[in-house]
Amino acid sequence: MSAGVGYTPYHPRWYRRRVSVWWWMESRSYTGFVLREISSVAVAFFAVVLIALLRALARGPEAYARFAAALASPLMLAASLVAFLFVLFHAVTWFHLAPTAMVVRVRGKRVPDAVILGSNYLAWIVLTAAVAFILLRG
Amino acid sequence: MRQTVGVSVARYRPEQEAEPVFQDYEVPFRKDWVVLDALNYIKDRLDGSLSFRWSCRMGVCGSCGMMVNGQPKLTCAAFLSDQGEGPIRVEPLRFFPVIRDLVVDITDFMRKLKKVKPWIVRETEKPVAEGEYLQTPDQLDAYKQFSMCINCLLCYSACPIYGLEPTFVGPAAIALAQRYNMDSRDQGARERLEILSHKDGMWECTFVGECTKACPKHVDPAGAIQQYKLASAAHWFKTLLPLGSR
Numbered sequence: 001m002s003a004g005v006g007y008t009p010y011h012p013r014w015y016r017r018r019v020s021v022w023w024w025m026e027s028r029s030y031t032g033f034v035l036r037e038i039s040s041v042a043v044a045f046f047a048v049v050l051i052a053l054l055r056a057l058a059r060g061p062e063a064y065a066r067f068a069a070a071l072a073s074p075l076m077l078a079a080s081l082v083a084f085l086f087v088l089f090h091a092v093t094w095f096h097l098a099p100t101a102m103v104v105r106v107r108g109k110r111v112p113d114a115v116i117l118g119s120n121y122l123a124w125i126v127l128t129a130a131v132a133f134i135l136l137r138g
Numbered sequence: 139m140r141q142t143v144g145v146s147v148a149r150y151r152p153e154q155e156a157e158p159v160f161q162d163y164e165v166p167f168r169k170d171w172v173v174l175d176a177l178n179y180i181k182d183r184l185d186g187s188l189s190f191r192w193s194c195r196m197g198v199c200g201s202c203g204m205m206v207n208g209q210p211k212l213t214c215a216a217f218l219s220d221q222g223e224g225p226i227r228v229e230p231l232r233f234f235p236v237i238r239d240l241v242v243d244i245t246d247f248m249r250k251l252k253k254v255k256p257w258i259v260r261e262t263e264k265p266v267a268e269g270e271y272l273q274t275p276d277q278l279d280a281y282k283q284f285s286m287c288i289n290c291l292l293c294y295s296a297c298p299i300y301g302l303e304p305t306f307v308g309p310a311a312i313a314l315a316q317r318y319n320m321d322s323r324d325q326g327a328r329e330r331l332e333i334l335s336h337k338d339g340m341w342e343c344t345f346v347g348e349c350t351k352a353c354p355k356h357v358d359p360a361g362a363i364q365q366y367k368l369a370s371a372a373h374w375f376k377t378l379l380p381l382g383s384r
Contacts, residue, residue, distance in 0.1 A: 013152050015157060016235045017236075019301040023298055024298070029346075030298060033298075033348075097347065100347070100360055101345070103365055
């Protein structure tokens with residue numbers, strides 16, 4: 001409200017609309033944004049599982065077998081599937097935001113958005129292929 | 139082609155209503171008319187009591203921003219023929235206090251804008267006799283996009299963060315701070331960084347990206363804020379180094 005503006009009979013009050021708790025349902029892009037934010041929880045879930053896996057591995061074959069069995073339970077499989085879908089959504093949506101956040105200039109000219117986006121996808125494919133190679137060669 | 143189109147306008151007359159109500163009008167449907175033309179028709183022919191702001195009619199002054207069918211738009215650039223079947227819903231810009239009908243109070247933005255020092259800051263001014271501060275086309279290109287802002291505030295109405303956290307400095311003000319940071323003649327980047335590093339500054343932004351979509355001048359405030367975050371993080375890392383700048 002303007003400081004120093006007094007109430008007069010002709011200017012009695014400002015109207016302020018409260019933001020609804022359902023604001024994120026108002027448009028698809030808002031919903032997409034909120035899902036992207038929530039997907040961070042799935043990323044954290046994967047990180048925690050990975051750390052727990054490493055800890056089980058360090059404790060020896062028995063601990064690792066127990067951990068692997070726990071991961072194979074229907075509940076964990078369902079959780080992993082949901083988390084995987086969220087992580088995919090997380091990666092793809094952030095890749096598409098990368099060109100806006102990263103402005104790369106080569107010889108004074110801005111590198112086109114498609115090149116930045118493409119290089120993110122390329123790095124993803126290369127890294128995935130490298131990991132797949134390490135895992136599958138034996 | 140249809141002869142008329144319905145326009146449903148949010149009315150708020152504080153001496154009369156506790157909260158806004160919609161009033162329906164029927165205006166001629168013309169292919170070359172924009173929503174602002176419809177509002178002016180209402181004001182001139184149907185109901186002189188309707189209040190709204192406008193000036194240039196050509197997307198330069200930034201004063202006719204309103205919510206058209208729920209989207210923040212410059213009403214001078216929103217053609218009636220692009221708004222669907224109708225009635226076309228016209229409301230004041232979202233997230234701002236409404237003074238009357240379609241007129242909102244933008245004092246909050248004006249205060250925030252001033253806070254980010256949107257002007258060229260020099261440590262020492264060189265004497266006028268030494269001439270202008272020269273700039274190459276590439277140096278101009280670095281900030282030109284951000285300088286196109288007309289302060290129409292559509293980006294604030296598009297930003298749910300501003301709606302939820304009214305203390306957030308907001309898209310246009312941060313984009314304008316970045317416009318001066320990237321100007322080769324400016325030396326005020328550190329002063330602005332201090333202002334925009336606090337909790338109501340750039341870090342409040344969670345990159346919804348709607349501000350950029352709403353901007354009628356293609357300023358890309360979301361880009362400006364993320365680039366500012368990157369520069370700020372880089373600056374912070376440098377301060378950690380033994381010989382880094384402080």
